[in-house]
Amino acid sequence: MRKIGLLLLVFNVSICTWSQITYPKASPFSKLEQEIGLSKITLEYSRPAVRGRELFGEQADGQPALVPYDRIWRVGANESTKITFEHDFVVDGHTLPQGKYALYIFPYREYWEVVFHKNTGHWGDGRANYDPSEDALRVKVVPIKTMQYHENLLLTFENITHNSAQLIIQWARTKAVVSFATDTKRIMENEIREKLANSPTGQTYYEIARYYQEEGIRLDEALPYLGKALQMNGKTYYFYRVKALVEGDLGDYTAAIESAKKSIQLAEKENKDEFVRLNQKDIKVWQEELKNN
Template sequence: MASKLKLVIKLSIWCVVIASHAQITYPKASPFSLVVQEVGLSKITVEYSRPAVRGRQIFGHLVPYGRIWRVGANESTKITVSTDMEVMGNLLPKGTYAVYAFPELDAWEIAFHTNTGHWGDGRKEYDPQEDLFRIAIRAKEVRYHQENFLIDFDSITHNKANMRLRWANTQLVIPFKVDTHAQMETEIREQLAKNPTAQTYYEAARYLQEQGKDYPRALDYLNKALELGGDTYYFHRVKSLVLAKMGDYASAIQSAEKSLKISSELEKDEFVRMNEANIKEWSTLVREP
């Protein structure tokens, strides 16, 4: 009896060993992809799999109309936003969500779903009450062929980005918005409350200049940057741009000339060209009555 028990144990161990070595790692038909897109000070991260067309009819056939789709293959597509965002008037709080689609011939519904534990589309386990919200998007037919399903971002600024879903000859565009200016104002306030350097003041001023906001405050920051850091070609360069926006072209030219002199000495050719072009432009405006 004991010998039989030992034999059973040995066979069991042998089966486990064989099973553990029987796993074959093979390439996936729909490979995983990770997209990370910065939008201002925020990030949008998308994790999804990319099925291919392979000569098949996609929407309305492989992906039926009127039925939930996982927006890719394998696991459900996940989207993570590092800060609160807005999607077509809906608040998307900081966090991770599953993204599902309900394709139709023209108008689709896209669901941002709070339950990220489903495999694929969840099928019977999917509960619409766990949707954070849904948006309606009109699908657009495009000329070019997208072989592998693709999620990417375009039209990116500090405050917004368009997420594009593309497969075969169909494209959907989902706009995301983020209040980067409010984040930057908090960042500027916190950094200036510590022990600000010349670079701190310059970066705050440059942000305001690039965004076309509060030029008098930007000028004050630039003057402090110059006071702490001395003559610097890019400090004077941004100061000239701010002064020009404030309509003080004579002072703008003076700052541009200082930037031109220093950048010439340092062989910063790009700054030389930009300053020369601005001086020429602003000189005509100064002469105007």
């Protein structure tokens, strides 16, 4: 009898599982990965729609809106929004250690508090289970009204550099911005030391020089690295392109023009029209600099 009962239980569970319907979610899931320098931020959230509702604060009749003031909001729907940092970041002057956090917001009438919460196990906003002592960091932002309208909640990264980015939170005509910064230079210097100590190739030297040129740092070191890259890997149009830029940044316009011409010759052989145009444009600038000096 026990065996029969167990079989019936398994059968009933299987029937329930088979009978479940997969249906489209009202607030579809979205995942965003954004590289920032040598680090990465991953964002996972569900995107609710406005559907004609009053979103933040109070409705016209004084009743609470969908996201009331003074109460925790999960910054999305369904599960809590998750944000993961590969490296330490600085937010509003405070260090946020690498790791995965639940992202919450407490909307107040005059400002919002954005919360990076260490406990990622709560469903939704946690409500009674939410413990402020588990916050990793809180920062204040002031939301603004915009002309652009977003029916679905939208989280994006904008104004991205090697060292920073902004998280843009937009829903309906409300927009808030959270700024992040990371010490890419420190990470990159560690990477450079490691690569130089382990049989560097011509490509290694080129990439180091290109990074220095893009950041406008250590240009005196970048030039000999490019020399090693050309010696080891032969004549390459993009090696000469960066060499020209470094020489131009150093004020050696004659050498820059010569390197740019070599880059053009090599780029033309490979039908790299964009590099031809870029070099031609810079040659005109450097020629003007020579005339004026």
